[in-house]
Ligand SMILES: Nc1ncnc2c1ncn2[C@@H]1O[C@H](COP(=O)(O)OP(=O)(O)O)[C@@H](O)[C@H]1O
């Protein structure tokens with residue numbers, strides 16, 4: 141087992157693509173971390189540098205107490221399971237799993253014990269005698285995980301390991317992988333572009349965009365306190381609404397006026413002080429669809445609310461989804477099951493001030 145430390149790690153490919161920029165990240169011994177971000181943000185490059193399949197352009201990677209920059213993949217004791225299965229078609233499942241142990245000259249009896257242990261853990265004992273062509277997608281995925289795990293690595297890396305499974309298999313494998321981690325206690329990094337997957341499995345999530353680590357933390361932390369607009373918009377489904385505004389003081393109060401002129405709202409003191417202390421007056425309001433209350437009447441009472449027009453409404457059983465037009469913009473609201481709205485209705489959207497986020501419109505940073 142081992143801690144993995146990435147210190148000021150850069151990856152620039154030939155041709156100049158900066159896939160990873162100044163990455164600082166420590167994965168504790170025994171931790172399960174997911175690396176989450178959109179396609180092309182540098183997730184695979186990061187894993188390939190940890191496992192040793194890709195040179196590090198700058199910085200260093202420490203596994204356990206060793207700087208591994210110059211060590212080959214075989215000297216690091218890190219296993220990487222790919223999204224593609226890469227099984228050897230002529231070999232039985234058993235031999236596919238045993239392959240790397242035989243190549244390393246592990247004694248026969250030990251090989252058999254380790255293969256059977258891993259097979260039992262992944263529930264594939266009954267298919268050990270089959271060839272890859274006789275397996276379904278979910279089974280192949282398990283065999284490929286077994287092949288990585290049988291090496292008993294210090295660090296276990298998985299690159300989108302559930303991407304080829306259907307929804308039911310994926311849900312099943314998610315809980316299996318979690319159980320597997322609980323049993324082995326192995327330092328694990330799972331890469332995904334799917335936030336549901338990240339939330340379901342990991343203790344901590346590291347969010348990347350454009351080669352840059354944006355935020356690391358438990359899901360609740362990232363969800364409730366996103367450090368910037370990217371993280372705020374990427375985490376959460378349906379995504380956060382953003383409303384560009386210009387801030388002004390009016391008789392001691394802070395008022396945010398929509399850039400398109402469609403509304404102006406007075407901020408309560410706990411939010412006003414953030415805007416007062418800020419250098420720019422170009423601010424974006426961020427509010428999640430579940431944190432807006434849609435009503436047929438204004439609340440008044442100093443609520444932060446804007447007038448809008450219903451564009452579409454769908455009753456979805458346990459909740460409704462309302463898209464309302466505010467000036468040039470559409471705002472999405474999740475409504476209680478009992479509420480009904482008609483296209484064209486006038487509605488007032490009250491934003492829960494405790495859940496209202498403010499961002500600098502230029503830098504995207506949270507205020
Ligand atoms: N071998 C390579 N040569 C040049 N550019 C690459 C190579 N591998 C990846 N890239 C580029 O680096 C960036 C990050 O890629 P990658 O790490 O695969 O992202 P992700 O796994 O998050 O989708 C992308 O812009 C990709 O096109």
Ligand SMILES: [Mg+2]
Pocket residue numbers: 180183184185299
């Ligand atoms: Mg990738």
